[in-house]
Amino acid sequence: MEIVIAPAEELARIAADAIEGLVRSKPEAVIGLATGSSPLKVYDELARRHTQDGLSFAQTRAFMLDEYVGLPAEHPERYRNVIETEIASRVDFAPDAVQGPDGLADDLPAACAAYEQAIVDAGGVDLQILGIGTDGHIAFNEPGSSLASRTRIKTLTAQTREDNARFFDDDIEQVPRHCLTQGLATIMSAKHLVLLATGKGKAEAVHQLAEGAISALWPATVMQLHPHATVLVDDAAASRLQLADYYRQTYASKPGWQGL
């Protein structure tokens, strides 16, 4: 696992560089998109590069991590709509190139199985963008999630509903109780994981992710088993890392040829 500690703007550039490098060398690449505030600067940077530098996603496909169950199709916080607003509508994905789990399906388990199959049929995710919840969840794999889980329905914790209430007029009652989420094993199948975390509220989760014992209690710890995981954090999110000095030295002396 590579840990990079830098200001938020630089982290966004680093993540955008990785995505741009992938898409320019493999235009038909499959990228994994995350919601939440953590990737927003990355999406801004990709939109800028699309407009100013001709970065094209015309042949690229994308899969979302998760979706609330039951939010009406037009609800602005439905993740499909969030991704449309924050990135898809700002670049040139082909129609239907961005897919997400269907939180409005009549048969949710069948929708989850179909989603897993769609990812496999696309050849798997090349680069997965991730954020992390304050309780260590990735996508919506809450504490207690099986490390071998696949896309399925989950119940959100009170903590996550509280954290996400800011998107629902600060009213926790408006936050759905259920979601569909890629499982931890689904996420682990992606070839490269790039997680972004900023702010003190993420410091404990980031410490556990990188340095804690692998456990369903902190689902992001499963990333320690991934052969190509990159964790991009600012000083505040890095503030509980035991080996922060080592990570800083390692990045400062990183050979130019190495890439992310």
Ligand SMILES: N[C@@H]1[C@@H](O)[C@H](O)[C@@H](COP(=O)(O)O)O[C@@H]1O
């Ligand atoms: N399902 C999303 C996650 O994918 C995201 O990583 C997390 C953190 O969000 P933020 O980046 O806003 O802190 O929030 C939600 O629960």
